Amino acid sequence: MSTDTTGRQATRVRPEDPVRMIMSTPVATVDSxxxxxxxxxxxxxxxTGAVLVTGAGALGLLSERDVLTLVGTGVDLAAIQVVDVMTEDLVWARPDxxxxxxxHQMVEAKVRHLPVGDGRHAVGIVSLRDLTAVLVAAIRGGTPPVPGR
Incomplete structure (x- = not known):
């Protein structure tokens, strides 16, 4: 085990390690x-690049890309509710x-953010940025930064 630049002990993350080691916590949320x-x-x-949408039975995800797409159309962002534009059919990962x-799941589903949990309650979120940090650290032989901590 090595020490990172903050003085914390750092663990090298490997592809076979559980995603809970790289997921961001807590999960940013916004009401539907x-x-x-x-x-x-x-x-x-x-x-963060995405927020989990909660409330009124709705569970979805809104990403920075979703917001930029709307900005590009010139609509008033204050006049549109999240529930009307969020991604609803989420792909989930389990912490283990x-x-x-x-x-692989993210590539297959063509998503940039994946909630981690039981399919209804998120305990974290993993992004392409988190996965890239693992890849870069593996190439360099170092330890990726631990997000959300």
Whole structure:
């Protein structure tokens, strides 16, 4: 085990390790009735690329790409509710799924963010950025930064 730049002990993450080792926690959330503008503000405040949409039985994901797509159309983001534009059919990973399996799952599903949990309650989220950090660290022989901690 090595020490990272913050003085914490760092563990080298391998493709066969569980995704819980690289997932970001806590998960940024926004209520389904919130405006897209409010969700965009949350994305910026949490420095994240996606928020989990919760409330009123709705469970989805809104990403920075979703927001940019709307901005490109010139619509008023304050006038659109998250529930109307979120991705609803989410692909999930379980905390014990391997990093390699989750990477494959994301490529197959063509998604950039994947909630980690039981299919209804998220305990984390993994992004392509998280997976890239593992890949770069493996190439360099180092340890990727641990997101959300």
């Amino acid at each position: 009735g919130a405006s897209v503008l409010d969700a965009a503000t949350e994305l910026v405040a949490d420095e 799924d391997t990093v390699a399996a989750v990477a």
